[in-house]
Amino acid sequence: MKIAIMGAGLSGLACAITLEKQGLFSTVFERRNQVGDRFINGEIMLAILSRPIRDDLAYLSEKHGIFLKPTGNIKTLHLHSQHNHALITGALGFNNLRGRHDHSFEKQLEGQLTKTEIIFNSDKSYEELLQEYTHVIMATGDAAYAAKVQNYHQDLTVSLKGCIVKGKFDRYTTAAWLDHHIAPKGYGYFIPFSDTEGNLVIAYPDYPENMEQDIEALWQRFYQRICFEFQQDLKIVDGFQIRNYIIGSCKSPRIGNTFFVGNCFGSIMPFLGFGQLTSLLTGIYAAYDLCGLGNYEKLTIPLKRSYEQSIILRKTMEQLSNSQYDFFVKSLNGSFGHRLFHTKRISPLKVASYLLRPFVSEKSGGIETD
Numbered sequence: 281m282k283i284a285i286m287g288a289g290l291s292g293l294a295c296a297i298t299l300e301k302q303g304l305f306s307t308v309f310e311r312r313n314q315v316g317d318r319f320i321n322g323e324i325m326l327a328i329l330s331r332p333i334r335d336d337l338a339y340l341s342e343k344h345g346i347f348l349k350p351t352g353n354i355k356t357l358h359l360h361s362q363h364n365h366a367l368i369t370g371a372l373g374f375n376n377l378r379g380r381h382d383h384s385f386e387k388q389l390e391g392q393l394t395k396t397e398i399i400f401n402s403d404k405s406y407e408e409l410l411q412e413y414t415h416v417i418m419a420t421g422d423a424a425y426a427a428k429v430q431n432y433h434q435d436l437t438v439s440l441k442g443c444i445v446k447g448k449f450d451r452y453t454t455a456a457w458l459d460h461h462i463a464p465k466g467y468g469y470f471i472p473f474s475d476t477e478g479n480l481v482i483a484y485p486d487y488p489e490n491m492e493q494d495i496e497a498l499w500q501r502f503y504q505r506i507c508f509e510f511q512q513d514l515k516i517v518d519g520f521q522i523r524n525y526i527i528g529s530c531k532s533p534r535i536g537n538t539f540f541v542g543n544c545f546g547s548i549m550p551f552l553g554f555g556q557l558t559s560l561l562t563g564i565y566a567a568y569d570l571c572g573l574g575n576y577e578k579l580t581i582p583l584k585r586s587y588e589q590s591i592i593l594r595k596t597m598e599q600l601s602n603s604q605y606d607f608f609v610k611s612l613n614g615s616f617g618h619r620l621f622h623t624k625r626i627s628p629l630k631v632a633s634y635l636l637r638p639f640v641s642e643k644s645g646g647i648e649t650d
């Protein structure tokens with residue numbers, strides 16, 4: 281067996297590490313000149329979204345031998361709407377770094393490889409890899425190839441604008457905003473990297489009604505609101521902007537001897553853009569299949585289902601007005617919110633999507649089931 285992994289991101293590296301543990305060696309082809317060679321940003325893993333898993337990082341290390349260190353665990357989450365605010369506390373998940381930072385998840389994964397070769401600055405096409413290798417793991421972090429081979433269903437695209445800001449923060453506290461004035465049909469968030477640095481981001485879908493929005497003006501509104509709420513003049517030190525970030529899922533997780541992992545599989549949850557855990561798991565599961573330890577299509581069924589549940593939540597969220605967001609956020613502030621975030625037995629994502637399914641109108645695009 282000769283295995284090529286296209287892309288040295290979360291899914292590709294998780295796959296290579298898992299193969300190594302089973303005594304199989306792949307070659308990783310990375311387009312850029314180092315692992316994580318992109319802007320630095322903060323991302324989070326929220327425990328409520330991965331139930332029944334209670335602790336993503338403990339699960340990855342104990343069950344799959346992948347060891348990742350966060351920048352902090354999230355002890356406090358502030359959820360804001362236009363006029364209301366909910367405070368959720370407890371063991372809620374983790375903050376972590378991505379990109380060029382020495383402690384980014386990508387760099388940590390690279391450090392866990394011992395013998396696998398990573399070929400940087402690769403311009404090998406998928407077709408060339410197919411010729412040279414018996415198996416190809418498609419881990420490029422985008423839908424380009426999956427779409428090219430007509431194995432991808434796109435649900436939406438998103439615009440994002442983010443900045444690294446300096447100020448005084450609590451690294452264990454993160455915050456999110458649901459307010460159409462800041463991010464129409466989307467959200468804004470703040471993720472600290474440390475007690476002095478963090479990431480402020482807005483993300484909203486590229487629907488026709490949003491195309492006239494000036495992303496710069498939205499971001500300025502968000503930034504000014506955060507400075508006011510944090511009672512600080514936050515200093516912007518770096519920034520990034522992404523247009524047309526595709527959210528969708530592959531139709532088939534495997535075609536012949538090509539495995540679609542990470543965003544090529546459809547890791548990103550349409551609801552709030554979370555995709556790290558699923559990306560890692562798809563990489564691990566593809567490796568299990570290659571090692572004869574499981575069947576990739578079967579192992580990924582729960583991940584596919586979770587994507588479908590998440591699209592229902594997204595479509596529902598998009599139908600809410602700012603005053604409905606106010607009501608929703610207010611109801612989370614207190615024992616209901618606490619119970620929801622700390623429930624151990626049920627998956628809130630699963631239950632909410634089941635209950636909301638009948639209310640997702642055809643006007644909002646309905647639900648794709650293919």
Ligand SMILES: Cc1cc2nc3c(=O)[nH]c(=O)nc-3n(C[C@H](O)[C@H](O)[C@H](O)COP(=O)(O)OP(=O)(O)OC[C@H]3O[C@@H](n4cnc5c(N)ncnc54)[C@H](O)[C@@H]3O)c2cc1C
Nearest residue numbers: 287289290291310311323324420421542543554555556559
């Ligand atoms: C701004 C932003 C914020 C996010 N926040 C969160 C969050 O808070 N929580 C969360 O869970 N998820 C979040 N996500 C989603 C999460 O980052 C992704 O789901 C995850 O990184 C996808 O992993 P991957 O392995 O598919 O791709 P990546 O980790 O992006 O890796 C893809 C790799 O493939 C390489 N590559 C691309 N094309 C080629 C090619 N042709 N040949 C060779 N190599 C190639 C790239 O250079 C890259 O190294 C966020 C995403 C973005 C953009």
